[in-house]
Amino acid sequence: MPKVQIMSVIGSAVPAPLRERGLLACWYLVQDGVTISGPLTSLPAAQALSQRIGPYVLSA
Template identity: 60%
Template sequence: MATIQIMSVVGSAVPTSLREQGLLACWYLMRNGETVSGPLRSLASAKALAEQLQPGMLLA
């Protein structure tokens, strides 16, 4: 089973809807190079979701 990883993006890579809310960074969950969730508003929420999806296998 592939491990879930957390990827962060900043600046213009952040979706417009989040930039309009003042966010300059967001996080996505990735597995095998493919997005499985996101964009997430905080690293804490990304870690929590990753733990729910794959307990004990998070790489950040």
């Protein structure tokens, strides 16, 4: 089974609403190159969500 990974983006890759709030980075959970959550506004939030869903996401 594929692992869930945390991906960060910075600068212009951050969605406009977050940039408008002054955020210059955000984080997503990714599985096999596909975004499965986010954008999350902090690394601790991404880590917490990753731990809650576990190392693997079961596909339907």
